[in-house]
Amino acid sequence: MPTAHPLVKGEVGPGCAKVDPIVIADSVTRQFGGLKAVDVDHLEIPRGKITALIGPNGAGKTTMFNLLTGFDKPNTGTWEFDGKSLAGVPAFKVARSGMVRTFQLTKSLGRLSVLQNMLLGATDQKGEKLFASLFRPLWKKQEEENTARADDLLARFKLDAKREDYAASLSGGQRKLLEMARALMSKPQLIMLDEPMAGVNPALTQSLLGHIKNLKEDGTSVLFVEHDMHMVMHISDWVVVMAEGRVVAEGPPETVMKDPAVIDAYLGAHHDTDLGELMEDGPNPVLEAERKAHEAHPEAEATGYGDTPPAAGVEETKR
């Protein structure tokens, strides 16, 4: 049934237009040999909101991130960020324009200190330019400002005690925090986080969630890829679902998880993502679909949840 939503112009559905989009992508495709990893007709990301990009393994989420941020080149397509075309623009210029990203596997430089890693995140440094680099006063002030900003962010992310340590000495979770803090050095308008929760120990999970919510409060738009559905449900204003390269559904988190296209996408892909505990207020449609399939064909192999039988699958999701 068609629905409306305050973030959307017209009806909610895959590729729907937003009232105030910060990113608009059209006909973006990326082929690897015979595989179309990304095949997105139209996608708009709302400004000033937290948008989750979800989908089973291999859906094309990271490839889409790579394309939008200039780390990979599409076969076709155009996209704009804050009204400016970014197709074909290299990654470092994309970052300077206000759209920065983090990676699934963190990319901090282990043999530099935490502070040095932070300073590398500052864009448009005067000292990088030959003429300016010759005149200390021109870059000295900016260096001081960057260091002050780095210290402020390190304090916010509770990494100030690690300021002089090698990045290599940080835990996986702390490296995720460092990468997010470093991305913020350039005061981006849009931050794109690729699996921010992966490998983060539960003690840091809450603080990461808090940081992401604060970003929105500071006026930054957030787009993140995540398999942790609790996080998706908890902090997203909007959820975009990809499967086999396409956008198959989008909507607010409370309704998108019940969308048959989403359930199909996950079950069809034999995916082990924990959608099981999402529906606190009723039966979970994914598990229901699985149970019915098993009742109809008890002899058939179970689908989904890492190929465990449905009953065990329920147990699995409670871990």
Ligand SMILES: Nc1ncnc2c1ncn2[C@@H]1O[C@H](COP(=O)(O)OP(=O)(O)OP(=O)(O)O)[C@@H](O)[C@H]1O
């Ligand atoms: N450089 C590459 N060369 C060949 N195939 C690739 C390359 N990068 C990605 N792919 C393929 O493209 C498809 C989409 O991959 P992608 O990493 O974008 O998916 P994803 O949705 O981010 O998955 P995951 O959730 O597992 O990270 C996959 O089938 C993947 O194997």
